[in-house]
Amino acid sequence: MRMNEGVEWALHSCVNLTWMDSGEAVTAARLAAFYELPTAYLNKQLQALARAGILTSTSGPRGGFRLARAPKDISVLDVVTAIEGPEEAFRCEGILSKGPNGREDVDYRKHCVISQSMRKADLAWRKELAGQTIAEIAETVEKRFPGTPGGVRNRFANLRT
Numbered sequence: 001m002r003m004n005e006g007v008e009w010a011l012h013s014c015v016n017l018t019w020m021d022s023g024e025a026v027t028a029a030r031l032a033a034f035y036e037l038p039t040a041y042l043n044k045q046l047q048a049l050a051r052a053g054i055l056t057s058t059s060g061p062r063g064g065f066r067l068a069r070a071p072k073d074i075s076v077l078d079v080v081t082a083i084e085g086p087e088e089a090f091r092c093e094g095i096l097s098k099g100p101n102g103r104e105d106v107d108y109r110k111h112c113v114i115s116q117s118m119r120k121a122d123l124a125w126r127k128e129l130a131g132q133t134i135a136e137i138a139e140t141v142e143k144r145f146p147g148t149p150g151g152v153r154n155r156f157a158n159l160r161t
Contacts, residue, residue, distance in 0.1 A: 006045040007083045009037055011137070013046065014054065014079060016156075018071045018138045019149035025064030026156055033159045034152075045083055052082035071135035077126055079134070089125075090118035 013031050020026060028043040046065050049055040056068045067074070092115035094108040109115050141148050 003080065004083060006041070006048075007080055009035070009042055010045045010049055010079050010083050011076065011134075013042070013065075014049070014067065014071075014074060014134045015138050015141065016152050017055070017065065017067050018134060019152045020066065020156070021153070023066070025058050025062065025066045027064040030156055030159050031065065034155060048082050049079065052078065054078055054082055067134075071138060072133050074134040075130045076132045076134070076137070077129035080129055088119065088122045090115070090122060092118070 012035065016031070016034065017026065028046055029039050031037075031046065032039040032042040046055060047057070050057045050065070050068075053068050054074055055065045057063070057065055092109040092112060094112075096102050096108045096112055097104050097106065109119075138149075
């Protein structure tokens, strides 16, 4: 399974927003410039996060994006789902119904061993992502690289966009 690069961008943006001074919004252009990303494409990801209630978006001269909830209340799964959608990675098409002894009246999504195995793996993956928060990621970064929060604030303060 391969996730859209927007997931990585969205996660980094959320973590960086945790370190902004209270109430400070950051524009899509500044968030994009931080990692030299295309502004229009990052803005689509940020808008998806806003629709999901992860970010708030404010227009105007002091506008931009900020976290809509406390970082401890935003799971990695919340971000992934906002960008990728809620669908399972594996989609059982019920091809067994077309094979030998196949039946149209059987829900192979429930009876197929392959489908069950893939759903079990998908649930484990989602459980793991749901168990990690943006706050925990930020805390880990801060422990490993203590200067990061200040460095992020300084970089945003000095970006010209």
